[in-house]
Amino acid sequence: MPPRRSYDQYCSAARALDLVGDRWTLLIVRELLAGPRRYTDLHADLPGVSTDVLASRLKDMERDGLTTRRRLPPPGAATVYELTARGRGLLPVLQALGTWGEPELADRRPTDAVRAHWFALPLLRALDGEGLVEVHLAEGEFHVRVGAEAAEGDPVYGDGPAPRDPDARLTFDAATCEAVAQGRLSLADAVRAGRVTVTGEGAIAKALREA
Numbered sequence: 386m387p388p389r390r391s392y393d394q395y396c397s398a399a400r401a402l403d404l405v406g407d408r409w410t411l412l413i414v415r416e417l418l419a420g421p422r423r424y425t426d427l428h429a430d431l432p433g434v435s436t437d438v439l440a441s442r443l444k445d446m447e448r449d450g451l452t453t454r455r456r457l458p459p460p461g462a463a464t465v466y467e468l469t470a471r472g473r474g475l476l477p478v479l480q481a482l483g484t485w486g487e488p489e490l491a492d493r494r495p496t497d498a499v500r501a502h503w504f505a506l507p508l509l510r511a512l513d514g515e516g517l518v519e520v521h522l523a524e525g526e527f528h529v530r531v532g533a534e535a536a537e538g539d540p541v542y543g544d545g546p547a548p549r550d551p552d553a554r555l556t557f558d559a560a561t562c563e564a565v566a567q568g569r570l571s572l573a574d575a576v577r578a579g580r581v582t583v584t585g586e587g588a589i590a591k592a593l594r595e596a
Contacts (some may be wrong), residue, residue, distance in 0.1 A: 389445065404449050405475065409434050409442050411482070414468065414475050417452065419502065420540030421465035432498040446472070476541060480510055487568040501525035504566055505542035508555075511565060511572040516552030516589045523559045531589065552587020 392399040405411055409431065416422055416430055428439055443466055446452040451472035457463050468475075483506050493499075501524040508520060508529055515532025528547040535541050557565070561580040564570035573596040575581045583593045 389449070404451065405478075407442065407445070409438060410446065411475070411479060413439075413442055413446065414451070414472060415479055415503075415506065417466060417468045417472065418476060418479075418541040419505075419543050421455075421457075421467040423463050423465055427466065430500055430502075451475075479506060483507060484510065484568070487566070490563070490567045493563070499524055502527040502542060502544055504562060505529050507566040508572075509541065512589065514589045514592055516587045517547050517549065518589060519547040519551040519554045521554065521556040522562055523557075551585060553583060553585040553590035553593065555593075556582040 389403065391403045394400075405414070412431060413427065416427055424439070424443070427443075428434065428436065431439065443452065447454060447466075450469055452466050453469055454464055454466055457465055487507075501520075501522045504520070504522060505527055508518075509531065512518065512529070512531045515534050517528060517530055517534055519528045520526060525544070526546060527542055527544050528551060529542040530539060557575075558580065561570065561575050565572055565575060570580075572581065573593065576583055576593045576596060581593075583590050
């Protein structure tokens with residue numbers, strides 16, 4: 386494997402970019418925050434990345450201690466990639482970057498791909514408290530773990546229905562989903578306006594209905 390490229394600057398920001406500054410690296414982290422993923426799953430949810438680049442980035446991330454590889458036991462018997470504790474530590478970095486980038490979502494371009502679970506991180510920024518939340522969008526459904534519910538090592542979010550009865554279920558239409566992701570509309574205001582349907586008896590659901 387070729388040596389890692391470096392800015393050769395004694396600066397923590399430069400050293401961080403040595404590890405995650407290459408194109409696609411942080412988006413791979415975004416996908417792996419959902420838990421262990423197969424190479425084919427990653428490739429499917431990173432439209433535009435070539436197979437060579439994805440393989441190279443995964444090798445670099447494993448070498449740098451951001452990810453690990455393991456073989457699932459039968460009947461799965463597949464190799465999966467997952468974040469290390471060091472890799473999971475990039476969640477607040479992605480959240481800060483997402484907040485900074487909200488104004489860039491003003492218009493969805495015709496060439497823009499979209500996946501339902503890409504709304505997980507913006508939604509986490511909008512939710513307070515702790516619990517398991519199931520989300521229904523036009524593009525599909527996913528679930529997120531909020532606060533202490535996201536114990537160390539557990540996936541921050543996942544595709545599909547929640548693995549147990551969620552503390553809250555949220556249903557968005559496409560326009561409301563985009564407005565919240567763009568930072569133009571708070572989740573509480575969307576609920577008050579009747580643009581988000583909230584069901585469930587957990588603390589998060591009750592707080593949103595009473596906001």
